[in-house]
Amino acid sequence: MQNRTVDVAVVGAGILGLAHAYLAAREGKSVVVFERHPQAMGASVRNFGMIWPIGQPNGRMHEMALRSRELWLEMLEMAKLPSRRHGSLHVAYHSDEAAVIREFVERAPGLGYECEWLNRDATLARSEALRPEGLLGALWSPTELTVDPRQILAVLPEFLRERYGVQFHFNTPVLSVVHPYVETARGSWEAGTTLICSGDDFETLFPKEFAASGVTRCKLQMLRTSPQPTGWELGPALAAGLTLRFYTSFSVCESLQALRKRFAEEMPEYDRWGIHALVSQTADGAITLGDSHEYGLTVDLFNKEEIDHLILEYTRSFLRVPDMSVAQRWHGVYAKHPDKPYIVLEPQSGVRVVTAPSGSGMTLSFGLAEQSMIELGLLSKESANV
Numbered sequence: 001m002q003n004r005t006v007d008v009a010v011v012g013a014g015i016l017g018l019a020h021a022y023l024a025a026r027e028g029k030s031v032v033v034f035e036r037h038p039q040a041m042g043a044s045v046r047n048f049g050m051i052w053p054i055g056q057p058n059g060r061m062h063e064m065a066l067r068s069r070e071l072w073l074e075m076l077e078m079a080k081l082p083s084r085r086h087g088s089l090h091v092a093y094h095s096d097e098a099a100v101i102r103e104f105v106e107r108a109p110g111l112g113y114e115c116e117w118l119n120r121d122a123t124l125a126r127s128e129a130l131r132p133e134g135l136l137g138a139l140w141s142p143t144e145l146t147v148d149p150r151q152i153l154a155v156l157p158e159f160l161r162e163r164y165g166v167q168f169h170f171n172t173p174v175l176s177v178v179h180p181y182v183e184t185a186r187g188s189w190e191a192g193t194t195l196i197c198s199g200d201d202f203e204t205l206f207p208k209e210f211a212a213s214g215v216t217r218c219k220l221q222m223l224r225t226s227p228q229p230t231g232w233e234l235g236p237a238l239a240a241g242l243t244l245r246f247y248t249s250f251s252v253c254e255s256l257q258a259l260r261k262r263f264a265e266e267m268p269e270y271d272r273w274g275i276h277a278l279v280s281q282t283a284d285g286a287i288t289l290g291d292s293h294e295y296g297l298t299v300d301l302f303n304k305e306e307i308d309h310l311i312l313e314y315t316r317s318f319l320r321v322p323d324m325s326v327a328q329r330w331h332g333v334y335a336k337h338p339d340k341p342y343i344v345l346e347p348q349s350g351v352r353v354v355t356a357p358s359g360s361g362m363t364l365s366f367g368l369a370e371q372s373m374i375e376l377g378l379l380s381k382e383s384a385n386v
């Protein structure tokens with residue numbers, strides 16, 4: 001017999017929904033999660049799986065990312081899920097890239113980042129996946145880790161069900177929420193608090209509030225190789241020069257202006273499609289490559305071959321892996337606000353929408369969920385350890 005009265009109802013089994021469900025259930029709340037698809041199919045299964053504090057701007061967002069990382073590690077350990085805790089390298093092949101990295105490293109201690117400049121040999125000692133020709137050095141940061149998003153999104157619901165009795169209803173769209181009632185395609189529920197983590201679906205629930213919030217979408221193209229030979233390890237997840245102009249953490253560097261100018265002059269097509277290069281490894285050893293950024297509420301259904309070509313060309317300039325042939329191509333879409341790092345809406349008392357963590361939803365998920373739970377009074381500051 002299902003219990004249709006719960007403390008917390010969560011809409012969406014993406015990473016934000018699961019993070020909220022985990023923290024509420026860990027606190028002893030009764031929790032139900034509704035997902036309209038047979039399994040999560042949104043941004044959370046389409047990403048690199050990078051937990052990437054180094055990309056967050058200093059201050060509140062970087063602190064949230066580090067706290068989120070702690071909660072990720074706690075959850076991964078409890079659920080016995082693997083991760084790659086190898087940190088990250090931002091590699092420099094041009095003197096202006098090295099200049100930005102060196103400037104960032106100089107400022108980093110005062111800004112709360114733990115990182116260092118590695119010379120060429122020290123960089124190559126950390127990663128056998130890098131081309132040595134022309135390599136100048138890299139930014140080494142130990143705080144990044146990689147999970148396999150498809151594995152996490154498939155296994156975490158099982159863990160939450162078994163360990164905490166969280167109820168999951170897949171194939172169950174939520175049609176409306178009028179607090180305390182949650183109307184689904186499979187009947188009505190009553191919840192003390194409803195958390196809506198519906199990703200980039202702005203049209204089903206509270207469409208007027210979404211429209212007024214200014215939220216939009218971003219489409220990203222991605223590629224993946226076949227699993228690499230057994231025993232070959234990527235080591236640290238990789239980023240390169242183009243990434244320095246993408247993550248706001250580096251915007252404190254004055255030398256960034258010259259780097260941006262060179263890219264704009266020499267590689268305008270990379271600016272046009274918002275391309276930078278990130279490289280991570282999945283649980284089965286495949287290499288995930290990306291990505292591009294096309295903004296706007298209307299998402300082009302069709303991928304652009306030019307974008308895949310540009311991503312591959314740039315990535316090949318620094319990456320060397322045993323098998324670089326592409327086995328999978330896809331695109332993902334995330335919700336994004338032009339100015340805010342995420343959005344929280346309260347369309348009714350007892351109902352909270354948490355979405356649009358842009359390209360940082362894996363990184364921020366557990367930290368953002370913890371913040372929500374504290375603000376909603378569902379988690380004490382003591383148990384949140386803050």
Ligand SMILES: Cc1cc2nc3c(=O)[nH]c(=O)nc-3n(C[C@H](O)[C@H](O)[C@H](O)COP(=O)(O)OP(=O)(O)OC[C@H]3O[C@@H](n4cnc5c(N)ncnc54)[C@H](O)[C@@H]3O)c2cc1C
Pocket residue numbers: 011012013014015016017034035036037039040041042043044045046047048049050051052172173174175197198199200201204205220221222290291331332333334354355356357358359360361362363364
């Ligand atoms: C290609 C790509 C690469 C990325 N790489 C990274 C990365 O490496 N690191 C990082 O930190 N971030 C990354 N991101 C960002 C990150 O993936 C997202 O910010 C995050 O996954 C958003 O999670 P979410 O739970 O809000 O949304 P989603 O994962 O989209 O989940 C929302 C869920 O809600 C369900 N839903 C919606 N409406 C309803 C309804 N009415 N009823 C029932 N269910 C509903 C949807 O079906 C969906 O499953 C990347 C994103 C993309 C697209």
